[in-house]
Amino acid sequence: MAQPLLFLVSFGFGFGSIYQKAGNGNYMEFLAPGIILMSVLFTALFSGIDVIWDRQFGFLKETLAAPVSRMAIMLGRTLGGATVASIQGIVVFLLTLLVGFRPQNIVMVLASFGIMFLVAVMFTSLGTWIASTMEDMQGFQLIMNFLVMPIFFLSGALFPTEGMPKFMLLIARINPLSYGVDAIRGTLIGVSTYGIHLDMVVLLLVTAVFLVCGSYSFSKIQV
Amino acid sequence: MDKISFEVEKGEIFAFLGPNGAGKSTTIKMLTTLLKPTEGTMAINGFNPEKDQNQVRQSFGIVFQDPSLDDELTARENMKLHAVLYQIPKKEQNKRIEEMLRFVELWDRKNSLVKTFSGGMKRRLEIARGLLHHPKILFLDEPTLGLDPQTRNHMWEYLKRVNKDEQMTVFFTTHYMEEAEKIADRVAIIDHGKIVALGTSEQLKTQTGKKTLEEAFLALTGKTIRDEDATALDMLRNRRRMHHH
Numbered sequence: 001m002a003q004p005l006l007f008l009v010s011f012g013f014g015f016g017s018i019y020q021k022a023g024n025g026n027y028m029e030f031l032a033p034g035i036i037l038m039s040v041l042f043t044a045l046f047s048g049i050d051v052i053w054d055r056q057f058g059f060l061k062e063t064l065a066a067p068v069s070r071m072a073i074m075l076g077r078t079l080g081g082a083t084v085a086s087i088q089g090i091v092v093f094l095l096t097l098l099v100g101f102r103p104q105n106i107v108m109v110l111a112s113f114g115i116m117f118l119v120a121v122m123f124t125s126l127g128t129w130i131a132s133t134m135e136d137m138q139g140f141q142l143i144m145n146f147l148v149m150p151i152f153f154l155s156g157a158l159f160p161t162e163g164m165p166k167f168m169l170l171i172a173r174i175n176p177l178s179y180g181v182d183a184i185r186g187t188l189i190g191v192s193t194y195g196i197h198l199d200m201v202v203l204l205l206v207t208a209v210f211l212v213c214g215s216y217s218f219s220k221i222q223v
Numbered sequence: 224m225d226k227i228s229f230e231v232e233k234g235e236i237f238a239f240l241g242p243n244g245a246g247k248s249t250t251i252k253m254l255t256t257l258l259k260p261t262e263g264t265m266a267i268n269g270f271n272p273e274k275d276q277n278q279v280r281q282s283f284g285i286v287f288q289d290p291s292l293d294d295e296l297t298a299r300e301n302m303k304l305h306a307v308l309y310q311i312p313k314k315e316q317n318k319r320i321e322e323m324l325r326f327v328e329l330w331d332r333k334n335s336l337v338k339t340f341s342g343g344m345k346r347r348l349e350i351a352r353g354l355l356h357h358p359k360i361l362f363l364d365e366p367t368l369g370l371d372p373q374t375r376n377h378m379w380e381y382l383k384r385v386n387k388d389e390q391m392t393v394f395f396t397t398h399y400m401e402e403a404e405k406i407a408d409r410v411a412i413i414d415h416g417k418i419v420a421l422g423t424s425e426q427l428k429t430q431t432g433k434k435t436l437e438e439a440f441l442a443l444t445g446k447t448i449r450d451e452d453a454t455a456l457d458m459l460r461n462r463r464r465m466h467h468h
Contacts, residue, residue, distance in 0.1 A: 056459050059304075061291040062352075065255055066308040067280035137459065223257040 004039045004092045008032070008099060011158065024160070030191075032096040033112075033184035034157025037119060040089040041152060041177060044120045045144050047081035048127025052137050055223055070219035078128055078214065082120035089116040103188040112187040115203070119180040122207040129214035132221055150175075157181045161193065176206040224249055225416035226263070231409075233359070234390035236383075238397060238407035242444055246416045247396035248288065251364050254394075255285055268359045281309065284353030288364040289460070290345050294338035298329055298348055301337060302355060309356040323351040327381060343374035350378065354385060361385075363395040367402060379406055400437035410436070414444045 012028045019027035054060035063073045090113060103109050127144070134140050154168055155177040161169060172178045183199035186192030192199070224246045231237045239247045252258035254265060256272045256279055265272050268282035292301050299320060306316040324330040327347040337345065346366065353361055361382070367375045383406070385391050397403055403410050404424045412420045412427070420427055420443050424436045431439040 053459070056456060057289050057291070057463055059291060059293040061287060061289075062305070063308060064257060065280060065285050066305075067277040067310070068308055135456075137462065222259065223252060 001039070001088075001091065003042075004035045005095055007038065007158075008035045008092075008096060012099060028096075028099065028101055029189050030160070030185070031158065032093075032101040033188055034155070034181050036089050036092045036096065036116065037155075037177065037181055037184060038152055038157065039092045040085045040116055040120050041123055042148060043085035043088045044081060044123035045127040045148055046141075047085065047124055048129075048131035048144075049137060049140055050081075051077070051128055051131035051218075051221075052134060052140055055221065061223060064221065064223060070221075071215050074128065074215045074218040075211075078121060078124045078211070081124040081127070082117060085120035085124060086113070086117045089113075089120070104190050108187040108190075112184050115180065115183045115187065115200075118203050118207060119177070122176060122180075122203065122210055125207065125210035125214040129210060129217050132214065132217035151177050154178075155181050156193070176202065179203055224253075224260075227413065227416070227418045228263075229411055229418060229421060231392060231394060233392055234386065236386055236393045236395075236406055236408045238395055238403040238410045239413060240397060240400065240403055240410055240440060241413040242398065245413045247413065248364055249416075250413070251285075251362050251394070251396060255283060255362055256280060281356065282358060283360040283362055284356065284358035285362040286346070286349045286353050286364070286366055288368065289463075290349065292337045292345060292348060292352075295336065297334050297336055298324065298340075299333040301348065302352055305352045305355050311356055319355055323355050326354075327351040328377070343370050346370060346374065346378065347381075350381060354391075357389070358391065360392040360394060363393070365397055366395055367397065367399060375402070382406075400435070400440055404436040412440060412443055419443050 008031065012031050016027045019025075019030070024030070050058070051060065055064065060073075060077075064070075093109075093112075103112070130143060131140055134143075150171070154171045155175050156172055157177070161172045161178070164172065179194060179199040179202040182192050182194050183196055183203065186196040186199065227246075227250070239250060241247050249258065253260045254267060254272060256276050259273065267279045270278040270282060272279045293304070296304070302320040302324065303316065306320065311319060321330065324333055327350055329344065329348055329351065332340070332344070337348065340348065350361075350363075350366075363382075367378060370378070379402070382393055386393050395407075407424070409421070409423050410427060411418050420430065420439075422430070424439075427436060427439045427443075428434065431442040433439040433442055
C-alpha cells in the first residue's frame, strides 16, 4: 500500500507542473490509472508464491491429494488471488481520490473495477504458471522482481508511450499491462491510445492463454 | 526407488521403516497420486493411482509429514473444507465433523484458529480430518515425529480403535522402531530404495538373531549415518522454522 501511494504522491505532485508545461494536461489524471494497476500487478504476481510454499506446508497439499480436479483447484486459487489483488486496486483507487483525482463518472468507475479484476486474473494466472514449475521460493521472488519492473515501467503507466525510442515502444506494444493501463485510463478519464475495444480483446486473449498454460503446469505439479 | 514390490492386506497395520533417504516418503507419494512412478503398477483398494485418480483419492486419507492445515482458519473450518473437497453429503457433514473432533478430543477447540494449536494438536486435527470421509486406508508419513509421549500414545490408540472397528488399513512410515514393533502387524524395511526385509517383527528378529526390532534394523541396514544433500524441501523447512520462532 505504501509503495503505490509513494509513487502517486511523489510523481504526481513532483512531475505535475512539468507535464502541464509540456502541454499534456493534468499529470495526476494520467498517472492514477497506472498506479492503481501497479498494486494489482504486484499483488497478483506475487500471490503465486503460495503455490510453492503451500504445496509443501500448507493447504494446497491437502487439495492436491483430494478427489478434485487440478483445474478446479487452480481456478479457485486464481480467482481468490485475483479478488485480493482487485481489492488492493480498489483501495488504491480510493487513495487517488484523496489526492485530487476525479474520474469521469460512476458507471465508468464500475467498469474499471471489472477491468481491474481481469488484469488481476491475468497476472495471478501468470504467477501461478511460473510458480507451478518451480520449487525454490527465492528463485521465484527473483524472477518476479525481474519481470515486474519492466512490465510496470514500460506500460505507459508513468509516461506516455508516444515519445519513446523504437525498442521501448516495441516492448510497450507487446506488454499486456499496457492494454490494461490504457483500458483503465479509457474508462476513468476517457482518454485511450489503443481504443478500449482493442484493449479488451488483448486482455481477454492473454488472460485465456495464461489460464490455460497455468492450468497445464499446475496439473503437472508433483509434491 | 529401485523396483520395490509388496502387498498389504485389508485391515492390516503396516509400517515402512528405513533410514533417511531410503525412499519412504517417495513411496507414499506414489501411492497417493502425488508423484508419478517411472515404471510398474500399483493398486489401492483395487484402483490404479495413475488411471483412476479420483477413486483412489476417495479411498484413502493421508496425514503428511509437514502440516497441511490452513492456519488462518479454525479447526472446524478446516474440517468443513475437507468435507466439501471429498463431497461428503451436506446433511452428514456436521455430524461427522463433530464425531471426528470428539474422537481426537479437540471438540472444545473447534472454534480456535489452528495457528494457536501445538504440534500435537495439529497432528490430531489432521488425523480427524484424514478420517472424515471414512477412508479404507490411512497413510501416515512419520506421524509421531516431534510429538510428546502422551500425544503419541493417544494417537496410536485412536488409530488402533479405527483399525479394529472399521477394518481400516493403516500404512505408516517411521524411524521409531519401538512404535513399529508395538503397533504394526507387519513391517517392511527399505534402504537405498530397495526392500531389504519384509515380515512381522518376530520374523525379522528371528531372521537376524536379534532381540529387538531396532537391533534387527541396524543389522539389516548397517550402522553408517546417511548423509544427504539438502533438497529444496529441506531449505523450505529451514525457512519455516525461522518464520515460526
